[in-house]
Amino acid sequence: MSMQGRLQDVSVPDLVELARQMGEEVGVFIETAVGEWALYVRQGRVVHAQGPDVSGEEAVHRMLTLRTGTFRMEPGETPPVITIDKPWNALLLEALQHLDEEPEVHTQRSIPSIEEKEEQVMTRPRKTREIIAEILDELLETSTDIVGAAVVGIEGLIYSARFPLKDMDENLIAAVAAAIYGLSRRNIQQLRQGEFVQALIEGSEGYTLVRSINPKVIFVALLPKEVNLGMAFAEARTVSARLAEILQGLQ
Amino acid sequence: MTEEQRQQWDRLSQMMIYGLEKGLWNMLGEASLAVVGTVGQEMLEVLEKEWGLQVEGSDPKELMANIGQLFVEKMGIAESFDIEKEDSTVALRVVKCHLMGIEAKLVEQGIQPFLCPFLNIAMAALRKRMNGATTITQFDVDPESHRCFLKFALLE
Numbered sequence: 001m002s003m004q005g006r007l008q009d010v011s012v013p014d015l016v017e018l019a020r021q022m023g024e025e026v027g028v029f030i031e032t033a034v035g036e037w038a039l040y041v042r043q044g045r046v047v048h049a050q051g052p053d054v055s056g057e058e059a060v061h062r063m064l065t066l067r068t069g070t071f072r073m074e075p076g077e078t079p080p081v082i083t084i085d086k087p088w089n090a091l092l093l094e095a096l097q098h099l100d101e102e103p104e105v106h107t108q109r110s111i112p113s114i115e116e117k118e119e120q121v122m123t124r125p126r127k128t129r130e131i132i133a134e135i136l137d138e139l140l141e142t143s144t145d146i147v148g149a150a151v152v153g154i155e156g157l158i159y160s161a162r163f164p165l166k167d168m169d170e171n172l173i174a175a176v177a178a179a180i181y182g183l184s185r186r187n188i189q190q191l192r193q194g195e196f197v198q199a200l201i202e203g204s205e206g207y208t209l210v211r212s213i214n215p216k217v218i219f220v221a222l223l224p225k226e227v228n229l230g231m232a233f234a235e236a237r238t239v240s241a242r243l244a245e246i247l248q249g250l251q
Numbered sequence: 252m253t254e255e256q257r258q259q260w261d262r263l264s265q266m267m268i269y270g271l272e273k274g275l276w277n278m279l280g281e282a283s284l285a286v287v288g289t290v291g292q293e294m295l296e297v298l299e300k301e302w303g304l305q306v307e308g309s310d311p312k313e314l315m316a317n318i319g320q321l322f323v324e325k326m327g328i329a330e331s332f333d334i335e336k337e338d339s340t341v342a343l344r345v346v347k348c349h350l351m352g353i354e355a356k357l358v359e360q361g362i363q364p365f366l367c368p369f370l371n372i373a374m375a376a377l378r379k380r381m382n383g384a385t386t387i388t389q390f391d392v393d394p395e396s397h398r399c400f401l402k403f404a405l406l407e
Binding site for chain 1: 279281284286384406
């Protein structure tokens with residue numbers, strides 16, 4: 001099953017992790033304003049990477065600095081050549097060591113990205129709900145595994161909601177999601193299973209995912225019946241982490 | 252119903268509110284606060300449709316004043332109230348509320364009260380009339396001075 005989206009929603013390390021779990025051979029292709037990039041995974045190992053004028057480990061290092069662009073992930077893509085023979089963790093560690101030395105690969109955009117907007121928001125009047133709404137819009141535009149989403153406070157406040165069905169009482173949905181969070185959290189406390197991370201409810205026509213963004217705010221996602229749960233979880237994790245940063249900055 | 256029976260009924264009603272709040276808190280924790288708006292929405296509907304009492308106001312301060320007048324002057328469930336309005340918050344201070352005993356008992360146990368006519372109706376009315384998100388940011392109960400302080404944030 002192929003997947004596509006934007007790097008603003010799923011980071012390159014997360015993409016590689018997904019590719020490593022997907023199957024025998026997977027290709028990750030990234031298109032940015034400064035060129036096209038490709039990374040090949042075989043049996044969970046990154047075996048080749050190629051970018052503009054660079055290949056092998058160096059290409060991996062550069063790819064890990066990409067922040068904007070579109071990607072697609074294709075199973076069954078055979079690497080044209082083998083240029084890397086290192087475990088992924090070692091590659092990642094080396095890349096992290098290089099990050100301080102390497103210049104970040106920027107794409108040229110006339111319209112500010114969401115990340116840039118997130119920075120801008122710190123210097124202008126705080127409109128938390130607008131920023132969150134934009135993030136949810138982007139998520140739903142690019143995701144094939146999440147068809148509806150909302151960010152709600154545990155006291156039932158709706159920061160933003162994007163649900164496919166009309167005539168939904170968003171206030172009630174928020175209150176019920178908060179109750180699911182409260183019950184799940186209490187259950188985990190009683191059974192001494194650590195901290196609440198997420199709850200998944202399966203219906204005959206789809207799923208509802210409730211995930212903690214921080215102790216006061218939760219992310220709610222609607223997933224279709226035919227969903228890749230691993231992908232959906234990864235997307236929910238990524239967007240929740242991003243929302244957590246925004247909410248932290250605006251508190 | 253005799254006066255004594257009426258007093259017993261009053262105690263029973265308060266016991267039910269206390270039990271409901273504590274029981275829900277034990278199950279849901281802080282997420283119990285999510286019912287503030289949904290309960291308030293139903294209460295507001297009963298007030299407006301069945302009791303014929305309109306909670307109106309073109310701005311948060313006016314809205315809160317109308318809620319205060321409704322509960323203090325018309326229904327007599329508290330002695331007095333006053334309102335504080337800042338840029339993005341509006342607060343209601345209630346003096347000698349009839350339900351003070353319940354709320355204080357809950358607060359003593361570390362439970363944030365979430366069933367209170369002022370709180371529930373104000374939350375629902377603010378969300379409905381101001382066409383925006385509202386959240387409760389403070390609910391202090393001070394049994395010594397017999398005052399409650401409810402503060403709402405009006406989000407952009």
